[in-house]
Amino acid sequence: MLDKNGIAKRIAQEVQDGYYVNLGIGIPTLVANYVRNDIELEFQSENGILGMGPFPKEEEVDADLINAGKQTITALPGASFFDSSMSFGMIRGQHVDLTILGAMEVAQNGNIANWKIPGKMVKGMGGAMDLVGSAKNIIVAMMHTNKAGDSKLLKACSLPLTGVECVTKIVTNMAVLDIVDKKFRLLERAPGVSIEEIKKATEGDLIIEGDIPEMSI
Amino acid sequence: MINKTVNNVTEALEGVQDGMTFMLGGFGLSGIPENSIKELVKRNVKDVTCISNNAGVDDFGLGLLLKKRQIKKMISSYVGENAEFERQMLSGELDVELIPQGTLAERCRAAQNGIPAFYTPAGYGTEVAEGKEVRDFDGKPHIMEKAFVADFAFVKAWKGDEAGNLIFKGTARNFNPLMCGAAKVTVVEVEELVKPGELDPNFVHIPGIFVQRIFQGDAYEKRIEKRTTQ
Numbered sequence: 001m002l003d004k005n006g007i008a009k010r011i012a013q014e015v016q017d018g019y020y021v022n023l024g025i026g027i028p029t030l031v032a033n034y035v036r037n038d039i040e041l042e043f044q045s046e047n048g049i050l051g052m053g054p055f056p057k058e059e060e061v062d063a064d065l066i067n068a069g070k071q072t073i074t075a076l077p078g079a080s081f082f083d084s085s086m087s088f089g090m091i092r093g094q095h096v097d098l099t100i101l102g103a104m105e106v107a108q109n110g111n112i113a114n115w116k117i118p119g120k121m122v123k124g125m126g127g128a129m130d131l132v133g134s135a136k137n138i139i140v141a142m143m144h145t146n147k148a149g150d151s152k153l154l155k156a157c158s159l160p161l162t163g164v165e166c167v168t169k170i171v172t173n174m175a176v177l178d179i180v181d182k183k184f185r186l187l188e189r190a191p192g193v194s195i196e197e198i199k200k201a202t203e204g205d206l207i208i209e210g211d212i213p214e215m216s217i
Numbered sequence: 218m219i220n221k222t223v224n225n226v227t228e229a230l231e232g233v234q235d236g237m238t239f240m241l242g243g244f245g246l247s248g249i250p251e252n253s254i255k256e257l258v259k260r261n262v263k264d265v266t267c268i269s270n271n272a273g274v275d276d277f278g279l280g281l282l283l284k285k286r287q288i289k290k291m292i293s294s295y296v297g298e299n300a301e302f303e304r305q306m307l308s309g310e311l312d313v314e315l316i317p318q319g320t321l322a323e324r325c326r327a328a329q330n331g332i333p334a335f336y337t338p339a340g341y342g343t344e345v346a347e348g349k350e351v352r353d354f355d356g357k358p359h360i361m362e363k364a365f366v367a368d369f370a371f372v373k374a375w376k377g378d379e380a381g382n383l384i385f386k387g388t389a390r391n392f393n394p395l396m397c398g399a400a401k402v403t404v405v406e407v408e409e410l411v412k413p414g415e416l417d418p419n420f421v422h423i424p425g426i427f428v429q430r431i432f433q434g435d436a437y438e439k440r441i442e443k444r445t446t447q
Contacts, residue, residue, distance in 0.1 A: 046318065047244040048388045055445045063247060063439035064375075064387035070245040070298070071445040081387055083394045084244070084270070085326045088319030092337065111342075115315075122306060122315070123297030129345060130319030133338035164342035 002173040002190045002217075007141050009034045009217045010188075011100055011171050014139060020044055022091065022131065024101030025069040027141040031100055042078075044096055046087050046127040051079025068127065088127065092134045099135040101128060103142045103167075105157045108204035109182045110167040112140065113159035125162060132163030144172035144201045151203035153177070153184055174198050176215060183207050188215045218413045221381035221431045226256045229404045229430045230369075235262050236289075237368040240325065240396040241269040241279065245298070245442050248389030249278050252406045252434035253371040258282060266290040268365055270321060270392055272302045277440050283311070292365075294318035298442065316345060320362050322392060327364035328399035329427065334363045367400035373434070374423070377407035378416050381425030390422070398427030406434035 002010070008030035015021055015031070017039040023029050032043060032054075043052040045067040052067060053074035060074060067073045075081075090096050105113040112132055115125040132138060145151055153170065170177045175198050176188040185207040186198060191214055199206060223229045230253065239257075243249030257265075258281050267288055273280035280299050282288050290312040296302050305311035316324075317339040327335055336359035340346050350361040372393045375386035383405060385393055397403050410433035 045388070047247075048391050055447050058446050061441065061444060061446060062387065063441050064389040066245060066247050066388055066442075068244075070247070070442040072441060072443070073445075075387075081385075081390055083385075083390050084318065084322035084392050085395050088322055092319060092339070119307070122303065122313075124293060124295035124315045125317055125345075126295035127318040129317035129343065130337075130339040133317075133341060161343045 001193055005030055006190070006217060007171055007173055010176065010215055011139055011141055012036070015039070015041060015098060017041070019097040020050065020095065021098045021100070022046065022096050024128070026102040028100040028102060029069060044087070044090060045073070046084070046091065048082050048084060048087050049075060049079060051076045053079070088130050091127070091130055094134060094136055096135065097137060099131050099138045100141055101131060101138070103140045103152065105152050105154055105159055106140055106142070106167050106170055107154050107157045108179065108184050110165040110179045111157050112162050112167050113157040114162050116160045118160065128162050132166040138167050138169070140167050140170045142170070142172055144174040151201055153202045153204045155204050174201060180207060185209070186212050188213055190215055218380045219425070220379050221425055221428050222379045222410065223430045223432050225432060226252045226406070226434070229253065229406070229432050230256045230260065232402065233257070233260060233262055233369060236264045237262070238266040238268065238366065240365065240367045240370040240400050241267060242372045242391065242393030242396050243269065243271070243278070244388065244391035245271055246273065246278050246440050248373050248385070248391050248393055249273070250371040250373040250406050251437055253404060254278060254281060257287070258285060261285065261287065263287055264289040266292065268292045268367060270294050270318060272296045272299050274298050274442065275301050277438070290314065292316065292321070294321050322395055324362055324365045325392060325395035325399045328366065329395060329397065332364060334361050336361055365399060368402065370396040370400035370403040372396055372403060372405045374405055374407045376409045376411060376416065377405060377431050378411050378413050379431070380413050381405065381428030381431050382416055382421045383407070383423040383428065384416060384420060385422050394423045397423045402429050403427060404429070405431045407431065408434065408437060
């Protein structure tokens with residue numbers, strides 16, 4: 001079973017040379033720590049920067065330089081700043097190559113819910129609806145089950161939706177899956193996790209074809 | 218040159234009244250119009266609608282207006298950093314309209330640019346789409362969103378000149394340029410107000426035509442929400 005950093009490490013393998021990548025808040029933010037350093041890529045943060053760098057040193061901290069999670073960041077050589085409309089133009093216009101975001105629930109038809117628990121938690125969708133509404137390559141990073149132990153990979157989402165039929169790939173602490181014919185297809189197992197355990201933790205329909213390899217991370 | 222300067226924040230907010238709709242720039246606490254917000258608190262205008270990506274934190278930014286119950290309605294994309302906000306919303310004291318961030322930005326830009334409405338895929342099939350026109354383009358469904366209508370826009374820029382030309386800094390830019398000229402009156406506060414000719418026209422982000430009043434703000438706290446270092 002992976003921890004959050006393990007999930008980030010596995011997702012980092014999906015990042016290819018020449019990619020512009022948008023990272024959501026939470027586990028996705030960790031992906032930046034594990035991307036190979038022999039490829040060229042730029043991280044986009046929807047509050048208006050391309051070419052986002054690592055966290056600053058204490059003396060470099062600048063209130064005018066933050067990421068979408070409101071953390072202080074740095075700008076790498078070649079970076080650019082822009083307004084929020086242009087930022088979402090990059091997203092809606094499909095200029096960003098890969099979007100990685102968290103979720104509370106994913107359904108087997110690719111629906112995703114991650115912004116609201118009615119009557120309990122209402123934080124808002126931020127940029128998530130714009131991202132999932134347009135991005136062609138969306139990876140969801142999340143734990144396979146919630147704190148109560150219930151599956152987050154469902155036949156249908158129970159929470160208010162963020163987007164419909166948009167998720168293409170899911171990396172959890174237990175498995176890598178994609179969505180084919182409105183079902184979850186198991187691609188890889190996390191180290192030490194059996195197919196039986198994945199079946200038990202997945203409420204949605206699961207396609208299991210041939211040998212399912214263990215992730216290499 | 219047409220001079221847009223006013224002497225201070227009091228003059229800048231002349232005409233602000235109860236029940237009005239305000240646009241406020243900023244992402245989190247970065248690039249928020251600190252001086253104008255303080256003046257709104259001081260004037261104690263009530264029952265206002267605020268269009269702002271976020272709602273500040275409990276004791277800074279728009280959180281200051283929330284604490285005094287000056288806000289009737291918030292239109293935002295993300296409000297997760299403010300406990301008082303969440304309490305007022307869940308208890309029904311505060312009317313809240315949550316909309317996708319890109320849609321929020323574009324509704325500002327549409328207002329600025331004289332475009333009454335536009336179509337976007339963001340929010341299709343979700344509660345955001347309820348009651349809105351849906352139209353397919355190239356086989357993909359989109360929802361119609363309308364330009365905002367607002368009385369005042371409160372904007373924070375880094376540098377500005379007396380003609381109202383503006384330059385923003387870093388990610389403090391965010392929604393600020395999009396709100397210029399998107400309301401009946403645009404009030405801009407800058408960290409540094411300079412004479413005409415001191416800003417290189419090649420590097421002006423917003424031309425003064427979109428600005429009605431400009432003043433040099435003071436005592437910027439520029440609070441950092443999540444100071445994160447190596």
